[in-house]
Amino acid sequence: MTGFCGRARLPVAGFDSAEASEEYDHHQEIARSRYADMLYDHDRNDKYYRGIRAAVARVRARGEKVIVLDIGAGTGLLSMMAVTAGADFCYAVEVFQPTAAAARCIVEKNGFADKIKIINKHSTEVTVGPGEDMETKANVLVTELFDTELIGEGALPSYEHAHRCLVREGCAAVPHRATVYAQLAESELLGSWARLRPIEVEGSRVLPPPAVADCSGVHSVCDIQLSQVSPRSFTALGPVLAMFTVDFSQPVSSAPRSYSSQFVARTGGRAQVVLSWWDLDMDPAGGIVCSVAPSWTYPRPETAPWRDHWMQSVYFLPVEREVAEGENLTLAVRHDDYSLWYGLGSRGRDAILSRPSCTCHAHLAWTRARFGELNDKVRTERYVSALRGVVKEDSVCVGVSDGSLLPVFAHLLGAKKVLSLDSLSMSKRAMEELLEANSLGGRVALPDIRPEQLTCQDLGGEQISLLIGEPYFCTSLLPWHSLYFWYCRSALADLLRPDAVIFPRSAALHVVVVEFRDLWRIRAPCVTCEGFDVTPMDEMIQKSMDLRESHEAEPHPLWEYPCRALSPSAAVVTFDFTRRVPRRPVVSRGSLALVRSGRCHGVAAWLEYRLSPDVTVSEGLIRPVDERGRCEWSRHRKQGVYFFPSAFESAGDGGDAAVFYEIKFEPASGDITMDFNIESG
Structure with missing residues (x-):
């Protein structure tokens, strides 16, 4: 991408930059597994423990030796509960190797190694008999195979096989139903x-x-x-x-x-x-x-x-x-x-x-949040009002976004020529159907080319006078992945008229220090749980965070996760789309004063786009933070969240407490890395 204006292939929106090692992949899975959240779910743990105690007691009352099968054992917590409740032996089945390894450490550290056997297999591969994975069938079945949809993790096939091959008829099950x-x-x-x-x-x-x-x-x-x-x-x-x-x-x-x-x-x-x-x-x-x-x-x-x-x-x-x-x-x-x-x-x-x-094709290409964004009348009016000021009768307009209606709006506002460049074929096909349904097929062109492949011939020998984008790209995860628009603008530089209008003009990265009501649990240390030491899992989660997130944020739809702002929000980096992507990294340093008391869990980050001197669109906070620090977030996009390695208290007393930051944008990859340090007066 030398000079960012040639015909070299652009990076995809999303900027692939992750390490490819097997260790990284394993720890990546651990980091995303929500084990910390489950271990902090005291209601779940209490209900499971009570259910397990009752099941063990029922089987013991029948005069039987209690043999437990724990499918989806994870950290081994439920297996340890079973043995603590009086089970004679427990077979703990966990298919994911890193978690099974952690479970072995946890079981051994808690003194249960002689009564719990960790089996690193899928339950449907477990064998029963002398010298096999299980010496005998179990008479207590404990599972945690459930997801939001109940059966989405394959609970039904696992139960079907377990009843057929791994447990005795009339076994006690936790959960029961x-x-x-x-x-x-x-x-x-x-x-x-x-x-x-x-x-x-x-x-x-x-x-x-x-x-x-x-x-x-x-x-x-x-x-x-x-x-x-x-x-x-x-x-x-x-x-x-x-x-x-x-x-x-x-x-x-x-x-x-x-x-x-x-x-x-x-x-x-x-x-x-x-x-x-x-x-x-x-x-x-x-x-x-x-x-x-x-x-x-x-x-x-x-x-x-x-x-x-x-x-x-x-x-x-x-x-x-x-x-x-x-x-x-x-x-x-x-x-x-x-x-x-x-x-x-x-x-x-x-x-x-x-x-x-x-x-x-649209439902395959666009997320549900994207449908909501396209249906947002207030947002549409903001874009249209800003476009009114830049679309002229002689405008040669090129749109760069996926599944965007802005090129249609530009045509309806009177642009002479409109082209729309969609990076995903399914999204492009859905837009073709929309244009055909509205008799716009010959008025808004959808060439099947990438921005860097566009030529003057595609524009009928003319140059671009108006380049527009929301920006939105189907492959983007973090807010700044939409800066792909900036790379496209740079690749099209030779086709832009000297007085060409770039829409939006710029983007600003905003950050704010936050206290989460609940989301902190997914990255919290989990040293003990219900009286059991799970330090090895905590160490693996921390190692995962060190590998993946020491300088990176992760995407979350913050409207689903209430939080309070403990600092003012601040624009820390501005990306000027009227200029080409710079060759050298862009570094921003500064501090965020802690003005409210609370527990600082991390930093929320998002982009705000300046469409015109008077119109901006935020993909993060959609209203100013109120006096109590309550935040209202856009439902249409995910925001970036940087979790601090450990939470800390803010007095919010107007002292010198602050979070110092260094934000670095790497043009070669499109990545943004973040470093934060806390200083207290």
Whole structure:
């Protein structure tokens, strides 16, 4: 990319720069595994311990020797609970080698090596018999194989095999059963994540193509912290329904199966989404319940346990439709061995339960947050108002973003010639369908070329007078990956008129020191848990962080994770898109004063784009921080989070306490690295 203006291939948005060693990959997985979150989930741990004690007691009361099989053993915590509860022996099965190695250390360190055997295999590969992995079948089955969707980690096939090959008939199971709940709802917010809505611009109506409007979408679950979706953001059209129950103490089938529940609509509205969660009965009597229900279902929401390893689910109905108050409805769910999907029926008609499958390409190319971004009327108006000031009758406009409507807006505002460059073929195909549906196919060109391949011939012998971008790229993870737009601008430098307008003009990296209400748990040290020493796992998590995150941030949608600002937000680096990408690194140093008391967990970072002298768009904070430090974050993009190696207290008393930073942008790779140091007066 010498000079950033030649025809050399540009880096992809996302900037691949990770180490490729096997050790790095293993520790990368550990860092992302949320073991710290699970070990800090005291509600989960307490319910499991109580359930295990009860199961061991039931088997002991039958006069049997207690042999436990722990599938998905992780750190070995549940196995140690079982032995502490009186089990004679425990087989702990963990397929992931680094975690199995840590579990061996933890079990040995806690004095359980003679009663717990770590088996580093998938449970379906475990053998039983003299000299085999297990000497005998187990009569207590303990598992933690669940994800947000309950069955998404392969729980059903694992249970099916375990009952057939690894446990005795009539075994005690912890958990004993699981129940999946669902509620039909109307929600403009959640519904905007699944379908493109009509958009009004300059008196014209941009319609979604039929292929997108009628598409059932993808079947993958939308897992979110549903507790952060206010009940004011949706209307419940029916009661919470118990859709189906799985009894883990009996043989389990992984074969596809359907369930349905009938109810009467409590109010009229548009059926758009199904909100779903589950709970676990740890004992047969149902007296020990571990629930994943959102906080607003609790009489006292503040008492709801927080978790990130288990969240809640939103499912989008294949077809939205109006329902009337008092209407008899049937909500149906179907599952295969790994996923669920829902359908709605009424008046004796069965719900359609064919697996959702995207046929329009848009749902495969764009994230659900991207659909929400395209449907955001306020955001659209900000872009259109800024474009009005730069689009002229003789404008030769080139758009560089994925799945962007800005080139369409530029045409509607009167640009003479408009080209749109999409980096992803599926996204480009979806945009072609949108242009065709709005009779714009010959007015906005979508050449199948990369920015550095564009020539004067593609522009009809003219030069670019207006280069536009949101910027958005499908492969971006961190906020600054969208700086790919800057590289594209540099590659197109020779095709720009001397007076060409670059839109946006610049981007600024903003940072703020924050105290998280809950997110800190995913990176917290976990030296002990429920009386068991898990230091080896803590050391592995820390090593993972040292390898992957010592100078890097990680992406999180902070609207799902409440936090308080302990410092003012500050723009620490500005990227001037009117100039080419510099050859040398850009380094920014400074400090963030700690003006509020609280526990400093890390730094949040995001980009704000200046579209015009008067219009900016933030991908982070969308309103100024209030007096108490509360933050309101954009729902459309993920922000970057840099976690401090250890949290520290801020007095916020106006003293000299501050966080000093060094931010470095490397033009050769597009990476941004961050170093923070804390000094207290």
